[in-house]
Amino acid sequence: MTEQTETISASECLIRMYDEQHEIEDYQKGVPRWCSGCGDNSILTAVQRLCRDEGLLPEKTVFVSGIGCSSRLPHYMNTYGFHGIHGRALPVAEGVKLARPDLTVFVNTGDGDCCSIGAAHWIHAIRYNMDMTMMLHDNQIYGLTKMQASPTSPLGLKSNTTPHGTYLEALNPLTVTLGVSNVSFVAQVVDWIPEVMYQVLSQAYHHKGFSFVRIIQRCTEWLPKLLDPWLHDRQRVLLLHHENGLEISPALAKSYTKMREHDPSNMNEAREIASAFDPIPVGILYRNDDVPCYEDLRHDSRLRTNSLIQKGLESEFDKFTIWADGNEPA
Amino acid sequence: MEKQLQHQIAFYLTGRIDKSTLEPVDGRLRPALLSRYADLDSLRYDFPLVLNRLGAPGRAVLSLSRMVDHAVAELGENVDHERVARHGYRIEHALRKALAGGAEDFAALWERTTAALEREDEALHDSAKRLWKAFQASGELVDAGAALPAKAVRHAWSAVQTAKAAAFRYRAERLLLKLKNILAAEEIGSTVGRTPERLQAGVGSSFAGAFDFDAMSRILVAAKPAVELSDERRRRIGNLIGVLERQKFYALETDGAEPYDFAFERCADALDAYRSRHAEAVELVKTLAVAELEAKGEYREAVHDMIFDGFGANGLDAGELAELPDYLVCVDGQTLDAAELARIVELLAAGLPVKILVRTDDVLEPAFVAEGHVTFGLRARQLVNTAIGLHDVFVFQAAASHLFKKKDALMRGLAYHGPALFSVFSGANAHTGQIPAYLVAAAAMESRVFPALVYDPSAGADWASRLDITDNPHPDDDWAVHSFSYEDENLQSQTETIAFTLADFMAMDERFFKNFAVVPKADWSASLIPVAEAFQIESKGLPEKVPAVLLVDDEFRLQRAILSSRAFFEVQRCRSMWHSLQELGGIHNSHAERLLAQERKARAAAAAVETPALPTAGAVEPAAPPDAPASAAAEAAHGDEPYIESERCSSCNECVQLNGEMFAYNENQQAYLKNPDAGTFRQLVEAAEGCQVSVIHPGKPRNPKEPGLEDLLKRAAAFN
Secondary structure, eight states: OOOOOOOOOOHHHHHHHTTOOGGGGGGGGSSSOTTOOOHHHHHHHHHHHHHHHTTGGGEEEEEEEEEGGGGGGGGGHHHHHHEEETTTTHHHHEEEHHHHSEEEEEEEHHHHHIIIHHHHHHHHHHHHTEEEEEEEEEEETTTTOOBBBOOOOOTOOOOOEEEOOOOOOOOOHHHHTSSTTOOEEEEEETTTTTHHHHHHHHHHSSSSEEEEEEEEOOOOOTTTTTTHHHHHOOGEEEEOTTTTSSOOOHHHHHHOOOOEOOOOHHHHHHHHTTOOOEEEEEEEEETTTOOOOOOHHHHSSSOOOOOHHHHHHHHHHTTTTTOTTTTTOO | OHHHHHHHHHHHHHHOOTTTTTTEOOOOOOEEEGGGSGOOOOOOOSSSSSEOSSSSSGEEEEEEHHHHHHHHHHOSTTTTTHHHHHHHHHHHHHHHHTTTTOOOHHHHHHHHHHHHHOOOOOHHHHHHHHHHHHHHHOOOEEESTTTTHHHHHHHHHHHHHHHHHHHHHHHHHHHHHHHHHHHHHHHHHHHHGGGGGHHHHHHHHHTTTTTHHHHHHHHHHHOOOOOOOOOOHHHHHHHHHHHHHHHHHOOOOOOOOOOOOEEEEHHHHHHHHHHHHHHHHHHHHHHHHHHHHHHHHHOOHHHHHHHHHHHTTTTHHHHHHTTTTOOEEEETTOOHHHHHHHHHHHHHHHSSEEEEEEESSSSSSBBBSSSSSSSSHHHHHHHHHHHHHHHEEEEEEGGGGGTTHHHHHHHHHHHHHEEEEEEEEEOTTTTTSSSSHHHHHHHHHHHTOOOEEEEEGGGGGSHHHHOOOTTTTTTTTTEEEEEEEOOTTTTTTTEEEEOOOOHHHHSSSSSGGGGGGOOGGGGTTTTEEEGGGGGGGGOOOOOEEEEEEEEOOTTOOOEEEOOOHHHHHHHHHHHHHHHHHHHHTSSSOOOHHHHHHHHHHHHHHHHHOOOOOOTTTOOOOOOOOOOOOHHHHHHHTTTOOOOEOGGGGGOHHHHHHTTTEEEEETTOOOEEEEEGGGSSSSHHHHHHHHHHHHEEOSOOOOOOOOOTHHHHHHHTTTOO
């Protein structure tokens, strides 16, 4: 993505020249407590690389999460973070963005957090189309609470809550997202191809609007073999590429030869691709840069001066005030 | 040769009238093409203009007739549509008549005019009310005249400045708020901010007795130490607030100080003002930059002190100056002396944010030295040429009659980040008798004596994108050509096409009447040819044809007047100056035409040569050797050495936890083989087996004595 080529003044130039250069270590905090081998590590690395490469200021970046293994991610980012309550990562993130549109907002949530308890917020977040990047860490299981079936668990999966196997077909987060009005960016990646994950997250970050990235992720602890057939057979991953989508590097093209050209502006084709699971489609399914963002629609250009805030509060309080003579003063 | 023709030729060559066959021209005659505009007030056209103070800068200059049209169109399919439209046109006509070339407050004149008309037609009151509501405009109503250029440009300039001021005010007030909040936050968190009294005041009167504020104060002070700003930062923020509040470039809502004036009548004054305010301007631009950093908490003394100490030493650049108001200087092109002329060029050349309007009232001013030689608005022309030569000056030239049509370019020039020159011909001079200034101005542009041009350095790097002359009538031709209909002596309608040349324009000006002589109708012959066709007149020997213009008198009778060679020479000069402007504007460019001619010649020559035989088929180019599979090559390169495909590593921590000395993460947090000798072959094989994405390749053992090798080699084979 190229910067806008506007001329800047000499003083601005000097100031930017001395901007601090960040290293990946500047964004790392603590040692992740995820199991070794967990796909969450791969996601963490990708976002840390993204922050470094985009030179995001740690104090201007927020990671918001709900509950679950996925939602521990903000703890390991040396930026602002908000480890929220179950299923409510999105409303918190929307509040942050509305109050502080200058911040870069990321949301990390899991298949249980987003697709079950938080499903209503998910639907409306797509419709609000606020400028943020959402990562759905989809390991198809509740891992933190030790193996209960989630809405995306495959049919027949035996778990602590479904000892005879699940009875329902898994929910497809991609088709759900593509079905909501105002959808503006939908992509899918797998945790074992870091190059594609990084590229897709980078494009999602640059997209102005709500970017939904589903990351198919292995749970090495509870479902160690579930995704092995796809992990070990490179023919079972379908790379989506297009000049307006993902560009496949020659090295990647040698490893993953199954490819399909897909124009991300084509919604019908996106829905068709989203419905398939084998081979797993990987890349950008849909993008529309023209959907307005809620924070822009509701932008109030007035300065938040003390007097303005006081006036607003007073008028709200007045609605509940019991006036001495029974009437509101004119 | 007939006697009449002899006299005509004699007049052409000498300018002397033989009274027996020729009549002198006087003020009763005007160019035939202007006969349609004899009663200008009864026609609907762009003027007068409303210099509107309401709304965006794009609505700063409005045309009365268009406003009426819009207001009527907005009514839609209303039953009153026709009535309001009829009244609208009537009021418009009355306003034009009442204004008579002058200027007056729109609302007041509207009020007065409609009140007078209402006396004749009561229903007009309602129409007038509806129209006025739809206008959404307030300001001055100005007709074409000597005052128009200065008024229009000044008004448009102030509309641009108002928009700039609003942007600045928002920015400055936002910064002031943020800076003051930083100081306030420090105070609230300080020991002073947490005294029992302050805490009590914060809770309000209703619960004043509900808490022990002494205890609360003790707990708060002890629990959370005060965060203090450094003295240096507090002082810096105080200074920034001071500069923003004291600045006099724009008025802020909070202070009552009168801001500086930026409109001047003389360049010297503007230059003095610019010089005396320069230090303050630098200070303000610097303050804005530092305040932005402070507000974001990004000011680092170690780095930024150094940058801002030397700030402004090289002056301010165009982007920085663009945030401050532009200087406006309106000068009269006729009275410019050499010193002022030089100063204008200096101002423009220095790249200062100055917008200069040069108004010209008379383009046919006689030259100082040579009798009969006209200057074509010499000073303005000289300035325009110089300014274009300066390369980064926005240059705008137009007759006043075209100011409305060119208002977008005018606004663009006023918003341009750098100096701009506006040269406008008002058409108001004492030499054109009863002809309104609007017509004189329009005629000057039609006749090419004052062509319209826009030179916009921001539009691109080359002439083609920068210079625009397409607003002139028929820009591809020598002259603007119009059809002209009249009735002949048999009352039959006749139509001719006539070019409007400088000769027609001169015929409007009393100073040039002596260069024209009317030929009585009886003597009209094929020897009288239109001026536009006269350029082929043989200059050797006696001419046989005489150029003539078509005029009409005050009773709308067609007349033909021949002109003297002196006048014709000026027409020729005007035409070649137009040619030269056309070339710059990319029309009939001589370089391009020369190249085209060469190219045509070369092609013709090539076509003449016999077509050579095609090369014989069958000479196939050698096929490129197929690429060797890269992965195989990579494996071969590694041979028996262990290696990791770092790019495919998913950072899962398995290997680095197994042996942090042997495996490590690179700058992208992806694993690489740090030291293969820092562990055993067994560890390599186990890491390969544990690797989720199978990117570890153990190779062959480096220590042949390691126990259990046979089994390990079997296990490793799957990963090599």
